Each structure stands twice: as structure tokens, then as C-alpha cells.
Amino acid sequence: MTATVDRVEDAAVRPPDDDRRHRLVAAIGVPVAALVVALVAGGILMGVEGVAPMSVYGEVLRGVFVLDGGLRDTAVVATPLLLLGLGLAVAYRARVFTIGAEGQYIVGAVAATGWATAEGVRGWPGPVLVLTSLMVAVAAGACWAAVTAGLNARFGASVVITSLLLNYVAAALLAWAVRVGIRDPGAFTPQSRPIGAAGLPEVPGPAIHLGFVLALAAVPLAGVLLARSRFGYRVEVLGAGKEVLGAGEARPARVTLAVLAVCGALAGLAGYVEVAGVTERVTPDFATGYGYTAIIVALLGRLRPTGVLIAAFALAALSTGFDAAERGYEIPSSTAGVVQALVVVFFVAGDALAHRMGR
């Protein structure tokens, strides 16, 4: 009798091979298909506008792969997206749906710039300045994210709402900082002093700033953290259910705080890297929405470090390519944004479809 019960219960489980294949196809197929369909739909829209889409796309590809510095520009744009996307991927695995990366990115950049340009600090030797600024950015981003965790733990406030609203506070902080707080007294327009020696050197060879290497190194680090550390395990359990975590492994509020702190630290780091590698100072229009684009990066990357790497490059290429195409064709500069938005729409729809078919 034992044997028959065994067989019945085994049969109740779907063949695992079949299932794994289906999940793999959905995991990779849906983002890729979403990208392709979005490009086709974007092409139709351009056709309506009277532009030949194929030649625009040709120019996009040329802009990324052929034109001078195309790949370099792509890598530079991909750097903050990658760091931000990794942090969000960790948070979303735990089902902590923060939208606060943008604010943490701004706060990290402002804090690091404030530190590196402060009286008495700015004369320090380069490596020390880089290291301390980096730590200041990481701490600032983490603290900014911890506000959300605290509000959630103490008052049960929604992570989505508080993290989103804190972005506006961060934007106001940026506006104040460049006009009053860390303003360059010698400049006519509102902006901070240049960070000077705290800037990141370029890597010899591809001529990309060191931050790119940092971002690349963060990918395997995040992978190991998720797969092999107790923290990574708790992220997965929290994602499965707060109560299970609280009854069997750790205090949910602490894990939520840790998750948000990691997310904020990576976002703060991204902010510093952007200042130190690209803009060299903080200006009123420093925030360009990378923190929101990174949400798409994390989701398209299926919340996996390698996936985030690929998605960051894909979206960065889209942006640099369209920048190049814009110069040659009569297309509005928002076209890249439209295509990105279409990617999201088709991705979400495709996911729902794949989920249904999987039943």
C-alpha cells in the first residue's frame, strides 16, 4: 500500500524537467520578446511620423557599435543602471517594493560631493579622498533607505509610498544643496564645486572610469551574497512570506531594514560614481531618472545579477543609440523613452500571458 500511495503522490508533482524548461523559456523569452515587440511598435510609430524606421534603427545600432565612443558611452550609462538595478533586484526578491533608488542615488551623490569639497577635506590625497567619499555615499544612501524601513516597522507605512515620496524630498535636498548647502561660491550658476581629486580615474585601455569596473565587480558579489550568505537566504524567505520568516528564521523588520540598506548603499554608490566619473560636480539637473529606469532593469533582468547586467546594457544601448540617431534624423528626443515604456508594457503583458499558459 505504501508503494501505491507513493506513486500517487509522485504523480501529483509535475515532471520537474518539463516545468524547469517552461520556466526558463518564460524567464528569458518574455524580456527578449518584449524588447523585440517594443522595437517593432516603436518602428510603426516612427513610420506614422514619416521617418523610415529601419534606417533609424540602423543608425541606433551604428551609434552603439560603430561610431567613435559608442560602446564607451553605453558602458558609462550602464554603470549607474547596473548598480541601482542590483540593489533593486535584491529588494524585489524579498518583495520589498521600494521605488526609492532615485532619491538614494541623489542623496549619495550630494553627500559624497559635500564631503569631498568640504573645507579641510578637499586637500586630502586622491586615494584617501576617493575611499572616504565612497563610504560617505554608501552610508548616506543606506540611511536614506533606512528612513523607509523605520517608517514601515514603526507605523506600518507602505514601503512603496514612503520610498517614492522620499524621492521628492531628495530632489528638494538637491535643489537646496546646489544653491545654498554646497554651492560653489565662485560659480555664477547654482552648482557645487568640482570634486577634483575625489574623481575616479580612467581605466587604461577602454578609457572608461573606474566606476564601471566597480559596477561589473558588484555583479558576482551580489550573486554570491544572494546564493551563499545567510542574508541572501533571508531575502528569499522574506519574499516567500513575512510570517514564515518571523516564525522560523529572523525578525522580519530587521531583514527588511537590511534589504533596504543594501539597496540604498548600492544606490548611494551609484550616485557617487556618476559624480566622480562623469559629471564631476553636482548641478540642479543632476537627477536624470536613472533610479526609475533601474526598476525596469531589475525586472527585465528577472531579479538575477546576470540578468540585471544584460538588461542594464540593453537599456543603456537603447539610450545612447537613440541619442546618436536623433542627430541624423528628424525624430523627437523622447523616442528612446517611448520605446523603453513600450518595453515595460509588453514585458508586463507577456509575463501575465506566460503565467496563464503555464497553468
Add this chain to the structure above:
Amino acid sequence: MNRQAEPRQDPGTTRPDGTAAVAMAGIVRRFGATVALAGVDFEAASGEVHALLGENGAGKTTLMRILAGLDHPDEGTVTVAGRPVTRLEPRALREAGVAMVQQHFTLVPTLSAGDNLALARPLGRIRPGARAARERVERLVEEHGLAVRTDVPAERLSVGERQRLEILRALDAGARLLILDEPTAVLTDAEAERLLAVCRRLADGGRTVVIITHRLGEVSAGCDRVTVLRRGRTVLAGAPVSEHDRTALATFMVGTRPSPTETRPPATARPSPAEGEPRLRVQGASLGRLNGFDLEADAGEIVGIAGVDGNGQAELEELLAGLAVPERGRVTVGGEPVPVGDPRARIAAGIAYIPSDRYRRALAGPLSLADNLEMGRGPRWRPPRRRRLRDAAEALRRWDVRSAGPAVPAARLSGGNAQKLVLARELATTPRMIVAAHPTRGLDPESARTVANRITEAAARGTTVVWFGAELDELFAVADRVVVLAGGRAAGPFPPPYDRTAIGLAMAGAS
């Protein structure tokens, strides 16, 4: 429920008009590669209480969901009151007079009884006033003798009341055939007996009542005929209950004659308490409905906690498992207070926890079996996945968790195997205390026996066990003494031999 079957004068086999109230023929239902129902025939007559008996996974619920239009058969026909039903959809079957009360209730928690009825079957275009809604419930309550409070939202009703409200809602919709899925699983013995009496009255009024169950006691006590399913096939079709005794029914259900329930070793065989003070001491603990509860238990002792749900069981479970702080009083294990809020500290204190709600508190459904075994116990840096899976496979084999391997998600396990997985983790080392809340709930007899044996084995090695149970027979079989939790306080203890009447009275709140 434990009474012997009284032979009924009219066992419902003789039908007044010769047609079955419902007939299902050749029902086949497949889920992927699994055949849940392999050509099942089922019929029930008007005026009878019909038991649908079978182990977990035998296909009982699937068959009845098809009858209620909640699931679609791959093959087969359904005839209600002599007319074949062509469109097997909820609406068509509801109109034909079929209603099902599912295991998980479908009331809107924030609405009162009256509003829930109005939502299911609106009488006008607008929502009725509070008074009209209340009167509608009261009329039904009076007509059918099912007491339900009308002035509180459904979420504040007791489980028994919610179930009665579900039945009222079905009757309000004009149900002629009422299907109850494991109706007594959440009820105390006394409530279950009352429910069976209600079913009998409904049947006497000409309705058909089908009770899905795997409890033999209530089949003999309250049903006219019984259909037994085993692994998706009918093994006994509509036989009068009086023709088969419990052993025979159990044999039909599980296929072979079940071994007699193993009795645990006598108390003398277990180590006597070495410590001067009791292993577990609960002093005047108050929290929510728990109001000044006292309990002491020694090493190796199994204390059964009986009582109607909602008398403080949930609160006591949380206190013992370190999930909540008592408002007053204290809870100590081995002289130390139970660590609250930190599961790892609880485990370090030697407290094993088998929660009443497996997938809410014990298992992370999407995580693999191996990952679930590691919860609360793994090192700071985890070994490589391959090694984790290998170690887990070993534990799964030892604890007889039947699955497609340690990498499958825990959500795929059947109830019995999921519970064995919880035991494999919680009893991996010999704990000082086991908090077992309804550890056999929803399990088939074989798994339930395994689980009970594993826990009593741990007690034989000196672990203190607090066992929350809904079935008195089970508690009597495993416990050294029974404490009744009624109105937030302890009544008893009741040592063996157990006085069923006294315990029943204590559960009803009569001291």
C-alpha cells in the same frame, strides 16, 4: 461522534420517485499527468445524508467541485433531478439547486451576515438597510435552527458560526443538494454532533446532503449511505452505512486493513523528571482571549490542550512559540523565559514549533525542500547548493518525505509530506519542548499516525510536548493528561482514564 452506528429504519436507499437527486457517470478529471478521477460514478438520493469517504488525495473534493460547477470534468455526465446538465458552470448548477460549502469559507469578512446574504442573492437593486438584512438572517435562522449572530462582521464570527452562515446562504439560494467539504474538520466534537443533527433535519425535509469526510465516526453516526473513493476510483458506491462497520469502511478507504493505532509506551518507561521544577511553566498568562492561564509540564510529558477554537488556543500557541509577549504572567522553559520574536533564540532554547498553519508559519512554499530544512538552523555562510541538496536528500529519506527530490518547491508537497518536512526540521535534534498545534490536521490516517508516532518518540526521549488537538480521541491516545482551554482559562487537568462527559462539559464552559 464516537457512538456506535444506530441502524436507521429508512436508510435512504428507497427513493420516493425512483430517480436520483443527482447522478454523475464516468467522471474523468486529469491534472497534467495526474489522473485525479478515473471514471467515477456517484449518485445520491433525496432525503438522505450521503457520506463521501476517502483518504487525502482520493478525489473527493475534485468530484464535488465538478458537481458544483467549480471545476470541469474531462469526460463524464452530470444529471440533477433527472435532467442532464449540459453547461457545467457555477450558475447553471446553482440554478439546478446545487450548493457547496467549501473548506475555505467564501464570506466577505467585513460584511455582516445579512449583507453577505444580500450580496449572494440580492433582493432589490439597492443594499438593504441594517434592519432588513438582520431580519432576513433571523428568518432563516429560525427556519433551519442554525444560530448565527447578525450584528457583527463575518470576520468576528466563530468558525462554527461562519460555517452555519455559509449553509444558510446556500439554503437561502434554494439549495436542494448541499455539499459540505470536511465540515467537521474545524469543529469541536459537540459542534460536529450538532451539525450532523442539522444535516439530518435538512434531509428529512427532502433535501440531499453530501458530506465529504475522512472521519469514520461521523459516517456511522450521521449518514445514511456512503460512497468511498480510493485513488480516483469508486470502491464502494452508495452502500447503506448500516451494512458496514468502521473497520470495513477503513479497509475500503485505505485498501488494506489498517494496523491498530499504536499506543505509546507507558509513562513509567519514560525518564522521570530530573529537574526540580517543571520543564514548562505558564503562570497566569494573559493575552487577547487568554486570561490567566496556568500550566505546568514535566520532561517527557505530553499535555493535550483541548477546547473549542477561539478560547485562547491561538494566543497560547503564540506565547509558547515565542511569537508574542504575554500581557500579564510569564512563560518559562527550563526556568528561562521563552525568547520572544527571535526564532533562532527560540530554537537555541530547545523549543520546536509545529504551527497549526503550515504554509503561513512553518514552510516557505516557493523555496525548495532543502532550503526549508535549513530555516533557523543554517550557518552564516551556506555550503554550495550541491552539498545542501545532498544533505537534504538524506534527511528527507530518513523522515520519509515523499517528493520528486530536495530541489522541488515545498508548496508541491501533499499535506502529510509537508508536515513530515516540518518534523524533519524541528525534531532534527531532540528539543526540550515541542509546541505541536493540530499536528495531524488535514492529514490522511497513515501520515497522521506517522506524525503522532514521531512526536511521542521524542517525548519518550524526554521532550515535553504541548499538543493542541481538535479530536478528543486523538488526544486521549497520545496525551498523558488533558487540559481544557475554555474562556481563556485552564480547566482540568483530566488524567486518564478520560471522562468524555466531564471534558465535554469543561469545553462547553461549564465548570
